[in-house]
Structure formats: structure tokens, C-alpha cells
Amino acid sequence: VSMLPRRLPDGGTGVPSVSLERAQLSLEAAVQKAPDNVEARYWLAKLYETLKMPEKALAAWTKAGELAANKSDHAKMAPEIAEAIARLKR
Numbered sequence: 001v002s003m004l005p006r007r008l009p010d011g012g013t014g015v016p017s018v019s020l021e022r023a024q025l026s027l028e029a030a031v032q033k034a035p036d037n038v039e040a041r042y043w044l045a046k047l048y049e050t051l052k053m054p055e056k057a058l059a060a061w062t063k064a065g066e067l068a069a070n071k072s073d074h075a076k077m078a079p080e081i082a083e084a085i086a087r088l089k090r
Contacts, residue, residue, distance in 0.1 A: 002026065003047065015050075023047055031060075038067045038074050045084065058088040 002023035005013050024047055030040040045060035065081040068074035 003043075003050075020047065020051060024051070036067055038064055038071070038077065041067060042077055042081070045081075049084070049088075054088050058085065061085050061088065 002019040003015055005015055008014050008016065024044075027040055027044040027047060030037060031044055034040060041060050041064035045057050045064055048054075048057035048060055061081055061084045064077070065085060068077050068081060
């Protein structure tokens with residue numbers, strides 16, 4: 001929810017930086033408590049990209065890919081994960 005765009009005080013639409021910080025703290029805590037949680041790693045990787053943290057994003061995408069490999073319930077994520085890893089390795 002913290003990462004959902006909404007109306008900003010200036011009249012535009014986006015995600016306030018305080019919300020992104022809150023999301024980062026929450027997702028990092030979730031990954032620490034459940035290191036094998038593919039969804040938490042997925043959203044953390046997306047957040048790191050949004051925050052322009054490419055090294056952290058690549059590490060999170062890579063770990064999400066490793067965890068999602070050969071798991072049919074995460075098959076829909078696989079193409080996006082592979083695309084993100086390739087994009088960040090350029």
C-alpha cells in the first residue's frame with residue numbers, strides 16, 4: 001500500500017518519499033524474517049529500482065529468481081525477474 005500512487009499536495013500523482021521509506025523498512029524487515037519469501041524479495045527489488053539503488057535491486061532480483069526457480073506458483077514472475085536482471089546487468 002505504501003507504494004501505491006496517490007494525489008500529492010502539489011496536485012500531481014505519485015508516491016511520497018516518506019511512503020517509499022516506510023515500504024523499504026517494511027520489506028527489508030519481511031525479508032529478514034522470511035528470507036525465502038519470493039513476493040517480499042520481488043517487491044523489495046522493485047522498490048530498490050524505484051529508489052535508484054541498482055546494486056541492491058540486482059541482488060534482490062537475483063535472489064527472487066533463485067527462490068522462484070522451478071516453483072510453478074511463481075512462474076508468472078519469472079519473465080519479469082529475468083528482464084530486470086538483464087536490464088540491471090547492462
